[in-house]
Amino acid sequence: MFLEDLQTLPWQHSIAEWKELGVKHVHVKRGVGRHPIVFVQVGRHVFVVKELGYEDSLKEIANFRELLNRGIHTLIPVGCVMREEEPIEVDTQIGKRYERNRVGHTLTLLLDRVIPDSQLYRRAFKFENRKRIWDAIIDLFVELHSRGIYWGDASLANTLVKFLRVDVPYIGKKVELKAFLVDAETVEIHDSISDSLRSTDVEFFLESMEWINEDLMAEGILRDPLGTKDDVEYIKAQYELKYEANARLMEFEKRTGLNVQRLLGKLRVPVEVDLLQKQIEEHKWYLNERGEGQFDLVEAAKRWHDEVFVPVCRLFSEEEVPRFFPGKTASELYMEIMTHKYFMSKESGKDVGMMKATRDYIDRFSTAGPLASFWIAFTKKMMKIVGIAETGLTGISK
Ligand SMILES: Nc1ncnc2c1ncn2[C@@H]1O[C@H](COP(=O)(O)OP(=O)(O)OP(=O)(O)O)[C@@H](O)[C@H]1O
Ligand SMILES: [Mg+2]
Structure with missing residues (x-):
């Protein structure tokens, strides 16, 4: 177990001395920061030990735990270790007073396979590529803020980025770029946070890019500056858009009892929430028309999930359409x-129907693949599942 391994470390000494004391260090490039930090191998694990005030460390560990509870991508905390040093002498009017001098250690597991800063920020990096990283960081902000969490020290130095394999049950696997919060000393956890705190976090982050530019310039490293006008505009606009969309999504999940994130991964455009809502309402209407009785939104959502969404996704997988x-x-x-159906219908001023929308989507976006006959057969199968509801809606019999 962890604990026995960790007890072998020389906690009575400052971490700066650990190397001389024979503790096995692992070479990891760390971001800029104020505190001493070591990456050490003990047993099968690599731990990261950060030395800081005892109270701050306790708070940081508690914050990591609560962040994980709330589903945030962050470090895995192991615990806090305290070392007591000689008391600090304080002169007061009535004589000397001694204050306890407790040093804390924030102990976390190494977050491995992160993309090193040297690759992320130091290379001349085109705006298009940067956007992928901004997207991951914006998602982290949205995750935090929509769960009532204020970061208080948002910066590139306090963020690690890595590719993560995301499994969507029976639907598909995906590799996604994810940003992790790695410095939780200043984190404040509430039920919800104000718009002004949200923007404080984002503004602080944007400012942090200036510091990186200055640091790199001082080191004589040349590359495109970060935090250009394009970066700033993109981050601000996308953040607001995603935050809004997420707020609506959470409200929608509350009303329907659906866990959309689990079903779909993440939503890309806000209109997707409306489309889901519309589909469920149509399904509810259809069930009612078919004489199955009145359903509330939660029941109708469940039926839509079981009768439309899951079968369609299964069909996609079975036919290897992805x-x-x-x-x-x-x-x-x-x-x-x-x-696609929504936008096509909007453009033509009437509901274009699933069949047409699906074919048009395939024509436009699929890579060269099977013959048209495959798509025709596939679209028909899809219509069998979705089409019933559509037929019911439009009143056209098949
Ligand atoms: N568990 C971990 N796994 C991988 N890297 C880590 C881990 N913990 C810390 N790091 C690296 O070490 C750097 C410094 O850690 P951290 O930000 O917690 O300390 P700090 O910067 O000294 O604190 P502060 O921001 O309060 O000054 C991080 O930016 C990150 O690059
Ligand atoms: Mg830091």
Whole structure:
């Protein structure tokens, strides 16, 4: 177990001396920061030990735990270790007073396979590539803020980015770029936070890019500056958009009892929430029309999930359709076709129907794949599942 291994470390000494004392260090490039930090191998694990005030360390560990409870991507805390040093002498009017001098250690597990800063920020990095990193960081902000968490020290130095494999149950696997919060001393956890605290976090983060530019310039490293006007505009606009969309999504999940995140991964455009809502309402209407009785939104959502969403996704997987749309899962394809239908219908001023929308989507976006006959057969199968509801809606019999 961890604990026995950890007890072998020389906690009575400052971590700066550990190397001389024979503790096995692991070479990890760390971001800029104020505190001494070591990466050490003990047993099978690599631990990260940060030395700081005892109270701060206790708070940081508690914060990491609560962040994890709330589903935030952050470090895995192991615990806090305290070392007591000679008391500090304080002169007061009535003589000397001694204060306890307790040093804390924040102990976390190494977050491995992160993309090193040297790759992320130091290379001349095109705006298009940077956007992927901004997207991951914006998602982290949205995760935090929508769960009532204020970071208080948001910066590139306090964020690690890595590729993570995300499994969507029976629907597909995806590799996503994810940003992790790695410095939790200043984190404040509330039920909800104000708009002004949210923007304080974002503004602070944008400012932090200036410091990196200055640091790198001082080190004589040349590359495109971060935090350009394009970066700033992109981050601000995307953050607000995603925060809004997420707020609506959470409200929608509350009303329908659906866990959309689990079903779809993440939503890309706010209109997807409306489309889901519309589909569920249509399904509710359809169930009612078919004489199955009145359903409330929660019941109708469950029926839509079981009778439409899951079978369609299963069909996509069985027919191996995601192969022709690289990087997309079955559930994403489903949502994209729905979104495509929405925009096509909007443009033509009437409901274009699933069949037409699906074919048009395939024509436009699939890579060269099977013959048209495959798509025709596939679209028919899809219509069998979705089409019933559509037929019911439009009143056209098949
Ligand atoms: N568990 C971990 N896994 C991988 N890297 C880590 C881990 N903990 C810390 N690091 C690296 O060490 C750096 C410094 O850690 P941290 O930000 O907690 O300390 P600090 O910067 O000294 O604190 P402060 O920001 O309060 O000054 C991080 O930016 C990160 O690069
Ligand atoms: Mg830091």
